[in-house]
Amino acid sequence: MAEIPRAAVIGAGPAGLAAALKLADGGLRVLLLDAEDRLGGSPFEFGCKATDRCANCYACLTLQQIRDVQTHESIEVVTAARVTDLTGPPDGRVLHIGDRQEPVSGVIVATGYRLAEVETARPDYGLSAVPGVGTALELEKRFRSGSLGDSPPRTLAFVQCAGSRDSAIGRDYCSRVCCTYALRLARAIHHRIPEIEMTLFYQDLTPAGAGFDALVAECESIMALRRGLPAKVYQEPGGARPIVCRADTLTGRISEEPYDEVALSVGLWAREDPELESVLGLAKDEHGFYEGSSQHRVLLAGACRGPMSIGEASEDGRVAAAELLRRVGTTVRGAVAIIGEDEHAEAVARREGFEPVRARAMSGVAGAFIAETDEAAVPVVGGIFVGRRADAEEEPLPPHVRSLYSKSGYGKAQSARRVAILLDFWAPYSRIAHEKALELAASRTGEKQRTWILCRHAFTGEQGLEALMTQVRESGTAIIHLPEAPEVESGLLTYVDPGMGKRQELKVDLIVAAPSLGPTSGQLLDLDAHHLNGRARLGAAHPTETPVEELQPPSNPHLGLSGTPREGIHVIGWLRDPGTSREAARRAEAAALADLATPRQGGRAEVDPAKCAICLTCIRACPHSAPVAVYDEEREKDVSFIQPEACVSCGLCVSLCPASAISHSSHSDESIARNLEELHAE
Amino acid sequence: MIVADRKPLDEILEMVGDANRILVSACNTCVTVCLAGGRREAAILASQIRIHAQEAGRTVEVRENCLERHCDPEFLAELAGELEWADVMVSTACGVGVNLASEVYPSARIIPGLNTSFFGATDAPGRWLEMCGGCGDCVLHRTGGICPIVRCAKSILNGPCGGSQDGKCEVDPDTPCAWQEIIDRLALQGRSAELEAVEPVKDWGTSHSGGRRRRIVDEVFQAEGEGEA
C-alpha cells in the first residue's frame, strides 16, 4: 500500500470530506486541500433547522465529517491551499500546491459552488439597496444568533429563484436546493417565533428528496405559499419598508404589498477558477459547471458539477472516491443482491466492481448475508432494494385514463391529436413522471397536435428539464396548475380555473396520467441456518419476513440517501425518492454500493458468553439487528453474539444488558468511570 | 420464569438499618431475564444505597456480586467469604434464593431486595404476564392452554362470571377475561362442546394449601444415611 501515492481531494465541503473519508477508509492516503482557512465548505455556514424533529438538511453532518478527517491517520489536511499545476506522466502525476510538489494517484475535484451575484444580476430586487431586503442566509444567521427573535418583523417574505431560473440573465436552470432551504428555514422560524407572518413567492416548488410533499404540506399550514415571483422589490415611498411588486401568475393581477422584511433565496452559480480549470483540464457546461476532465484520474464530485443538496454532494463524493479506488485497484469487492427489477442498478453494480445477484429475498445481517435466488442461496456483502420497473403492475387510474408509463398509453399519446397529460393527482409527485410528460409533449410535433399538462406542482429540479420545459411551453403546450384533480369523463376534463374561478371544459382525444407505482416484492428475511456457520439460533428483533414496503427507511442524515438502520441494506429508486432516469438517480445507486465496500470503523460491542443470561434483551432492542443468539458449543448453551459487521457500536445493548455481559471496546464502563473521576479533580 | 419486582428503596434501607458493610448479591437466572435483579440492577441498588448514605452524611461500604443461581447450594458457596465481611446481605434473587441462602448461612442477616411476584412469560420487551399458578394439578389441556387459576381473577373453573364484558375482566378493563379467551381458543380448535360439562371442584391439596411442597426423583435422591449403606 505504501507504494500507492496519495489521492488528492480539492475542496473540503461535503463532497470533498466524504470523498476523503471514503478514500482513506478504502486504504489510500489522502491529501485534502481547501482554499479557505477552514474546512466544511458552504454548509459550514448553515445552522440546524430542526423543530421537534431533525429537518434532514444534513448540515450538521459536516461537523462530523470534519472531525473524522481531522482524526483519520491517513488524511492530511491543508487549508488556504492553492493548486498551481499538475505535471508528470499518467502513472506519475505530481500535484503542485504552491511550492509543495506532491505525487498523487488521482485527484477529486470538489470545489462546490458560489452564490449568485444578486446585486448585479437582479438589481431590481433591491439587495444592499432597500432597507429590509437581505438574503435568506443572512436571515438564518440572525435567527440563530437570537437577534431575529429579539425584535421580530411582523411580516416576512421569502423570494425564490434570485439568480436562477432566469433566462434574462442566462441562468435558465434550477438551483434545486433553495426551495427546500427556504421552507425548512421558515418552518424552523415558525417553530421558535410563531408570531411572524410569512409568505413565500415561488415559480415552482422544487422537491429535494423524500419527504418533500410533507414539508410543503406542513409549510402550507403555517405560512402563505404563493405562485409568481415579484417583478421588483422597492422602498416604500416615504417609509422604510420594502414593497413587493408582482403579478400573480394564477390571477394575472398586479399587486404591491409591503413587508417588514424580504429574504431572497439566492441561486447557486458555478465557481469560476480559470487557473484550476486550466491546470486540471476541466470542461464546463453552458452554465459553467464542470462536466469532466481531459486529465487522467481527475474526477468530479459535488456541487461543482451542478447544484445539489448537502446529502447528494456527500454521496457524490463517495461515488467519486469509490471510482478512484477502483481505478487504483485497492478495494475488495464481492457479490451484491439486487432485489426488485432494475437493469440500471445491475449495470451500476457491475460498473462499481460488484457482481450483481438478482434475488427475490435476502436474509441475515452484515457479514453474514445470504441472497435467495430462484436457484440457490448465495453469500453477498449487502443488498440493494430497488423500485420496480415502470412498466410493472400499477395502481389503478380512473376510467378513461391511460397510464403514462405503459407502452400502449405512451404510444397512443404520441400520435393522438388532442392529449391531456395529468401528473401528480393520483400519485405523489415524481420527477420521472414530470420528465416523461415533458418528453412526450416535446415529441408531439404534429401540426394539428395539441397538448395540455395538468399538475398540482411542476418542478424543474433536474438539470436539462428547465430547458425542456421552456421548449414545450414555447411550442404551444399549456401547463395548467390545479389544486386538485379535474373531473374525468371519456374525452372530457372539467375543472375550476383557479385564476378566473370559473368551470372550464377541455375536450381531448386521449387522457394519460402518472399512476402510483407499487413497490417491488422483495423480502428481507431473518437469520436462518445458513448464517454464522450454522450457529445462528434466532434473531428475534424482526419478524421473520419483512416485506420491502416495511423496509422504508426513516429519513435520517446519518443513513444517507439510501441507507437503512440495518448495515449493508440499502433502499433506492422508487422506494425512496423517485428521481428522474438521469445521472443523479444512477449515482444514488452507486453511492449505496460505495457504502458496501468499506469496512466500518469504530468501536465494537462484545458479549462475554460466561455472563450472558440469554435474556434476549439485546436481540430485541438493537435497531440494527446486530445481536443474534448462537449456540456456544463450549458452554453447550445459547448465548448472544454481536455480529461485528452489523454493529454500529452505539452501545445501546451495553447499557441495557441486565447481566452486564456486554462490553464496549472504545467506551467501556472503566473508561467512563475514569472520565467521572474528573469530578474529584478540583 | 420467576418474575419479581425491586422493593422500594425505603423498605430496603429500613431492613438494612445501620449496617455499614452491605453485600448486594444478584442472580443471573430468572431475575436477570426479567430485569429485576441481575448484575445491572444490583449495581443500581448498590449505588442508590451509597448515594443515600452520602446524603445522610454517613459512609457505608457496598459490594456487589452475581451468582449463576441462588437456588442451588453449590453456587451459594461463593458467598461464604463475602458474608464473613458483610453486616448484611441484600439479595436481589427471588424469594427462593433468599430462603436457601438463609438456610445455608443461618447466622447471616440476609434480606430480600425484591418482591417475588409470579411465574410468567415475556409478553413484549419490558412486560411480563403471569401464566401459571403452580397449583400442582394442571388443567391446561381442558382450557386451551389458558390457566383459569391465575388468569381469572376469581379462579373460576366454570366461567366466565357475570362481569365479563367485551372480552375484558370486571376487575381491570385492561385485562382480557380469561374465560372469554378460553371460549375463543376452544372454539378455534372446534372443541366448544367440551365447555358444556361441569368442571368438578378442584383438589387444592397439590397446591400451597398442602404446606411446603417437595419433589423427589428417587433415581437421584438419597435419603440421609442411605449413601453409606
Place this chain on the structure above:
Amino acid sequence: MLSKDTVAFLCANGGQLLDAAYPEVLGDAVRVPIPCASRLDVVHVLRAVEQGARRVLVVACPAGNCRSMVGPDEAERRLHRAAALLREAGSHAQCILARAAANAPEDLRSTLAASLEDAANQIEEAPA
C-alpha cells in the same frame, strides 16, 4: 455557567462535535464522551452523583437525527429512570436531557437556561 459539579454525557455525533465547536456552552462541566446517547447507562448516572455531581446533562441528537435511530429516546427513558432512582435515594441532583444537533449551540443553550431556571425555582420553593 456550568461548573465542575455538572457531568455532561456527550454523544459522538452531536454533543461532542458541538462542544468542540462551541466549548463555552458547557463551561467547566465534566465531559463524558459516549458513542451515542443510547450508551447512556443508568449506573453511570448514579455513579456520577456518587462522585459528587449535582447535575447530570445528556446531550442527544434531535429526533430523527440519531445514527442508531433510537438513541435520544433511549437516553430520555433511562435518564427518567435515573432521576426517579436518585429521588428515591434522597438525592436532589438534577437530570437534564438536551436535544441539539452538532451545529445547534443555541438549542443547547436554551435547554440549559430553562433547566437552570427550573432548578433555581425549585431551590427557592424549598423550605430553608
Place this chain on the structure above:
Amino acid sequence: MTAQAPAEGMVVGSNLERVLRAGHFAVCGEMGPPQSCSAQAVLNKVSLFKGNVDAVNLTDNQTAIVRMSSIAAAKLILDEGLEPIIQMTVRDRNRIGLQSDLLGAAALGIRNVLCLSGDHMSFGNHGSAKAVYDIDSVQLVNTVHRMREESLLICGDGTPPKPRKPDAPWNNVPTPLFVGAASNPFGDPLEFRVVRLAKKIAAGADFIQTQAIYDLPRFERFMAMVRDRGLHEKVFIMAGVLPVKSPRALTYMRDDVPGMSIPEELVKRMEGAEDKEEEGIAMCVEIIERVRAIEGVRGVHIMPPMWEKVIPEIVSRAGLLPRPTFEGEPA
C-alpha cells in the same frame, strides 16, 4: 288468594318453591343487610316486603363491602314471618366454611339459597383481602344440590344426625335448601351465557335470578335461546328488575357496573322526565309487564338499591297483588 300447593316435584316446600310450582308468577325482593350489627335496621324494612313479595334476597357482603351476615339477617326476617333467600358467594369462604354455613342456615329454618361468584374484593372496602375462590358458583350450586339430594358433602362424607360412631348404622340427614343461581343475559359472550345457564341447571339449580333487565330485545334473544334448548322447563327463571330514581343511576350502571346493558333511550327518557321517581317506577312496572309476557319467565326479582319503600307501589301497579298464600305447613 289461597292456593293448594302442588306436591309434585316439591323438594323443600319453601314459600318461593310453592309459589313457583303452583304456576304463579313469583315476586322476590332484595334487602342489603346493614353495615352494622343493628337488628332494628333489618326489622324496619320487613313491613315493606311483607305481603308484597314471596321471598326476599339477603345479599352477601354485596360489592365486597362488609355487612351483617346474610344468614343472621335472614334469621331476623324469618322470625318476623318473611321468607328469606340467602345469597352466598364463594369469595370469602372455602368449601369448609360454605358447607358449614349451609348446614347452619338450614338448621335455622332458612330454605332458599342463591349461589354466586360475588363481586371481586377490589371493588369493596377491603381491597387487600386474600381471595378464597376455593370453588366456583357452579360448583356451589352442585354442592347444595348434593347436600339436599344425596346428603353428601363435597368430600363424599354423609351428613349424619349425630356424631359418627363406628359400626353404628344411621341415616344421613338431607339439607333442605331450594337452590338458585344467577344468570347475566347481558354478559359476554351472549351464546355462552346460555351454555353457562345450562351448566348451572345441570349442576342442580332449581331457580334462576337474572341480572337487572333494561335491554329487553337482548333479553328476549336470550330467552329464545333458552327456550331452544328447553331450559325454561327445567328451571324457574325470574327476571331481575331494578327501579331507579335518576338518569345518573342508569348511566352509572351503564358505565361502571360490569355486565350491564342500558339502552340509550331509557337514559333519555329519565333525563326528560319531570318527576324522576315516578318515571323510574313507571319504567320498572313496564319492564315487569314486558318480561311477564315472555315465555319461560316465571317470576320477577325486584332489587331497589336503598329504595325498598318503592316495592309496594311497584308490585301493586304491576298487578301482582295479592300474593298467593298456602294452607298448612310446608311439606
